[in-house]
Amino acid sequence: MFYPLRLFRALGFGNRYVSFLGSFNNPLIKRAKRVGRGPSSGKGKTCGRGHKGQKARSGNNRVKPGFEGGQTPITRLYPKRGFVNMDSKKFSPLNLQRLQVWIDNGRIDVTKPITIKHLYDSNIIHGIKSGVKLLANGKEFFNTPIEIYVSKASREAIKRIEAVGGKVTCVYYNYLGLRAHLHPETFKIIPKQALPINKSNIQYYSNKVNCGYLAST
Structure with a gap:
């Protein structure tokens, strides 16, 4: 690589604080437009904006996003x-x-x-957003009596678990309650479990057929 300053020093010019290289224009730098005053000065009169029009006005002269010149926009x-x-x-x-x-x-x-x-920590499910719903796919292979608490469960899944001597309970969790249940270490004080306020949720979790946790209270 060629270094002009090293060449100058080798020829005896010494150290130079001003170099002709500094007079070159840097294409990466966008210099500010210096406007003048009056028609005889550089960038005077209309200051490069032209005559009239929206882009010649002061303030925000940009067209709003979605504006199509007055015709009905696609939105x-x-x-x-x-x-x-x-x-x-x-x-x-x-x-199952x-x-x-x-x-x-x-x-x-x-x-x-x-x-x-427990289900989340065992990596059997990932990315829980609103809860877990138990389904009966492969129910003929399920033969272990368990006691499980989920958000919802299908009728066939409930029937199969109860047939092998298990128990299913459907529990309602709102967003905050579910986050506190899955990650209690992130809370200084665990919030109280919220009750369902939606009419359909109240009916679902109060029904014994759905194994709702409010049915026994």
């Missing part, structure tokens, strides 16, 4: 389709066959009640 041209249900819940599914495999491998202790936290 208003077509109607809305569908909606987002704010009360919807996304439960993580758990099949997968649960039996975890029990056979010793990854879940069946000598004590199984909660959602």
Whole structure:
């Protein structure tokens, strides 16, 4: 690589605090526009903005996002389709066959009640958002009596667990309660478990057929 300053020193020019290299324009630097005053000075009069128009005005002269020159924008041209249900819940599914495999491998202790936290810590389910729903897929392979607490359970799953001598209890968790249940170490004070306030949730967890925890209170 060529170093001009080293060449100058070798030729006896000594140290230079000002170099002709400093007069070169740096293309990476965008210099500020210096406007003048009056039509005879550089960048005077209209200061490079041209005559009239939106971009010649002071203040915010940028076009708003979505503006299409006055015609009906595409955001208003077509109607809305569908909606987002704010009360919807996304439960993580758990099949009986997968649960039996975890029990056979010793990854879940069946000598004590199984909660959602036990399921989460055993890595049988991941990314729990609203809770866990127990399903009956592979129910013919399930043969271990257990006591399990989940958010919801299908009728076939409840029937199979009770047939082998087990027990299912469906417990309601709101967002804060579920987070405190899964990660209690992040809370200084564990919040009190909230009761369901939605009418459909109250009816579900108060029904003995669904093994709701409010049915026995």
